[in-house]
Structure formats: C-alpha cells, structure tokens
Amino acid sequence: MNERKSMPLNYAEFWERWKEHGDIEAKKTLIEKHLPIVDYVSGRLAVGLPKNVSKDDLASNGVMGLIDAVEKFDYKRGLQFETYASWRVRGAILDGLRQGDWVPRSVREKAKKIEEGYQQLEQQYLRTVSDEEMSKHLDVSIKEFQHMLQEVAVMTLCSLEDPIREEESETRLSVLVDDKAKNPDYKVREFHLKESLTKGIEKLTEKERTVVSLLYYEDLSLSEIAEVMSLSPSRISQLHSKAILRLRGSLDKQRDLLMQDD
Incomplete structure (x- = not known):
C-alpha cells in the first residue's frame, strides 16, 4: 500500500481515480496541480482593472472556476484540460466582476x-x-x-x-x-x-x-x-x-x- 502511494502517477490515472471511483484525494491533487492556471488567468485579467478590485478576489473566483472545471471535465474525450479550465476560470472571474458591479x-x-x-x-x-x-x-x-x-x-x-x-x-x-x-x-x-x-x-x-x-x-x-x-x-x-x-x-x-x- 505504501509502495503504491509513493509511486508517481500521471494525470490520466488521477482522472480515472476521480471520475471512475470518486477518489476525493485525486480530485484535490488535480486541483492543486492546475492552480497555476488560476494565477495566470487572474494575472492577465488584473491588468488595467481599478485598484478597488482585489487580486485575491479574482483568484478566489478563479479557484471556483477551476473546481467547476475539474468536476465537469470529460477526460475520455481526449481534450486538453488546460484549455478547458482556462475558459472556466476566466468565466468564473468575469462572472464575479459582473456581480460586483465593478464598472460604473x-x-x-x-x-x-x-x-x-x-x-x-x-x-x-x-x-x-x-x-x-x-x-x-x-x-x-x-x-x-x-x-x-x-x-x-x-x-x-x-x-x-x-x-x-x-x-x-x-x-x-x-x-x-x-x-x-x-x-x-x-x-x-x-x-x-x-x-x-x-x-x-x-x-x-x-x-x-x-x-x-x-x-x-x-x-x-x-x-x-x-x-x-x-x-x-x-x-x-x-x-x-x-x-x-x-x-x-x-x-x-x-x-x-x-x-x-x-
């Protein structure tokens, strides 16, 4: 069991464990491994935004988008998760901005x-x-x-x-x-x-x-x-x-x- 835990797993194995067996730890790992997507997207969207818009709020909304992406992604279709997740993260951040009525x-x-x-x-x-x-x-x-x-x-x-x-x-x-x-x-x-x-x-x-x-x-x-x-x-x-x-x-x-x- 310990040997299995220490073995490196590729993303395909994580997706299978999460989607096919409901492995919450695999889901958490997928989210953690793809957090840089949130940093990248929120960083790009932060450029030019008013100073009253918190970067932490952008990142928080982005994380919610990433979680949503991990939950809805169909890994069997052979698509790039990074691209799909970027769209979801971006959409979650923009939704948060719109709801906050950030543009006068x-x-x-x-x-x-x-x-x-x-x-x-x-x-x-x-x-x-x-x-x-x-x-x-x-x-x-x-x-x-x-x-x-x-x-x-x-x-x-x-x-x-x-x-x-x-x-x-x-x-x-x-x-x-x-x-x-x-x-x-x-x-x-x-x-x-x-x-x-x-x-x-x-x-x-x-x-x-x-x-x-x-x-x-x-x-x-x-x-x-x-x-x-x-x-x-x-x-x-x-x-x-x-x-x-x-x-x-x-x-x-x-x-x-x-x-x-x-």
Missing part, C-alpha cells in the same frame, strides 16, 4: 457611445476613422477622447475572450481558428461571425492589429506589449480599447443581421 454606469455609457460612434462613422466613410473625427463626433477634445479610452479600458480587456453564448466555452476569438464541424445552422452563423470579425480586424490600424495580435495570439501582457512597441502602457491601453470597440461594433451589427434572418 458612466463608464459603460461612454464605452457604448464610442462603440456606436465608430460604427456610424466607419459605415459613413467606409474607412477607419481618426481620433480627430471621433472627437468631433463625440463633441470632446482629443485629450478628453483619449481619457475616455483609458476609462473604458477595463471593459474592453477581455471582450474577445468572453463566451459568444452563455454556457459555452467558445469565444469570439476562437472562431478565427476553430474549424470543428457543427450542425449546418451553427456553421452558417459561425461563418458569418468569422467573416465579420476578420473584416473588422482588417479595418484596424496597423498598431491596433499589432496590439490585438500580441495580446490574444502571442499571450503578452499590456506592459510587455508596451515594451515591444516602444510605447507607454497607457497608449497601448488606448489602442486596445479602440480596437475592441470597433470589433464589437462589427460583431453586434452582424448579430443583429442574423437575428433578423431568424
């Missing part, structure tokens, strides 16, 4: 105005609009507009990684790289969403595309991106906010069109 209504309203402004002007001019044009549209100065972008940064940080639909792990970003077959209706919607997001990214400025690429594809933090691009973290935050608000406008427009077709 005034900030939400500013984000909506900017998003609608980009949507209206780019549809009118059929091109990427400048900060000067947006400032004029919003009837604010360039400095005030940039301050608005800084304020809404906390809302836009995770927008591409939010689930497309409730109770699903697929995100807006994932449709760019996930070609798994679904039912025909799903595939049609996925195609239009992918096309809309791709076109939206193409309309971004070069710097905005670089920020999106480094953040969501290369997994760099905003501070690391600032070093790579030789810009200040606040400027990177502004570029990210503009990019996400533009993309959200494109996706919302596509969603409305799809709903009209139903």
